[in-house]
Amino acid sequence: MRRMRQRLHSALLLVCCLALFANGSCHREGGANVLFPSSNEAAGWVKSSDIRTFEAVDLWKYIDGEAERYVKAGVERVCTSDYKYQNKIDAVVDIYTMANAEGSKRIFESEPAGDARSVQLGDGARLYSQSLIFHRGSYLVRIVAYQESAETPQTLFQLGRAIEERVTR
């Protein structure tokens, strides 16, 4: 009887472990944390929200009609988090994980450069007055700021550099 109970406990434990392991969001949250700089890793930038993750199949819930373009380019998921710079600038960071480097490059190149400044970051980058986009390997990173000021582009670039270091590891 005691042995049976032990076996039952072991079986339950195994089921719980499997369930935990199979729970993608927990697993991926851990993975996503690795990609996002912690507070002040880029000077002045504080991570201000939890990371949200949207798998390819649910991408439409986050970016609506744009999802199809990413799916065609082989997106696996996007992880997103908010940041604040010295309580002056709010920004959102989206890190798309594509199946390969071609996918991230494809999305990057599909967007008109407009009045972007070309900057040295990752495998290709564009810096605007309120946003930064770059791709590095199979990652595509987009940072959007909600306030425009003289210092916004430079601070976005610094945050971008910290992310690049993370995704390169």
Place this chain on the structure above:
Amino acid sequence: MAWKGETSRRDFLKKCVTGAAILGANSKVPLLEASEREASAEKSRVVVAHDAMLRGNGTAVDSARVLSLLDRSMQALFNLDKPSEPWRRLVRPGERVGLKVNALGGRGLSSNPQLVEAICERLQEAGIRAGDIVIWDRDTDELERVGFHFSTARNGVQCFGTDRIGYEEELVTFGSVGSRLSRILTQRCDVLINIPVLKDHDGAGVTAALKNMYGVIHNPNKYHPNGCNPYIADVNMLPEIRRKVRLIICDATTASYEGGPGYKPQYAWRNNALLVSQDPVALDYVGWQIIERKRSEKGLKTLDADGRRPHYIATAADAQHRLGTNDPGRIAIVEV
């Protein structure tokens, strides 16, 4: 499609400037179903209201100026003198009014809370109880992320997403669509005021009034192929939607001409305008032309040349749908 060629489109854009004169001759507009408007000889009015100083010297819109812009829009649409009069014509005390906003674009490109607040103020002045007003979209978190505050207090304006009360079990169909409707629409609203945002859309070309109804159904992801055509028009034919939408106030204070529907500041501009109409097709048509003008100014291809012409607008106007008109000759644009 109504366009017969590029000349026709240019002519239409010129006419936009003189739209006010056309409208000035018109009398008060009674509330008509889109199909009735279609049958009548009267033109569909689309008010385009601008305020260059909407943000003062800052970047955020000024609440008082938004209210004033809304008043000018509504008075021009209904050709009435006082700010409260159009609302009294639009709604009746005791009706429950849903304000379907668009929060999917995130901060920067969603229905402006100041605008929605102004609408709530005018509705209450027209005799609608605060507790009979619900601000809503698909998801409560999304609403909160763009600046709305969750509330289910019975004595105040309510604000929550369909995620809180779910979708109807029953599937409703029209043409190519079969969807379950938000219970907020079916159980909490007698009247719907559609408050979309003027945006470029990667699949559909343009998103404004008609496309915003994707936020009312449980399965919008199924309806993005083929530039969302004929799905957008079909969704708007679902009886609960068609019957309840009474007004569209399109937030074009910030609009996007590329890279939509998400917010990419490099492709957005501070347009400082509202588009107001009772004809969703005419409004989308006018919105499309505004986006085309901006694309041209920025040296971008037309949406047609980019393979993203919003064909759904013509579909919404066709004989199977009759949701409004996309014929520039039957649209009176009023610029105020």
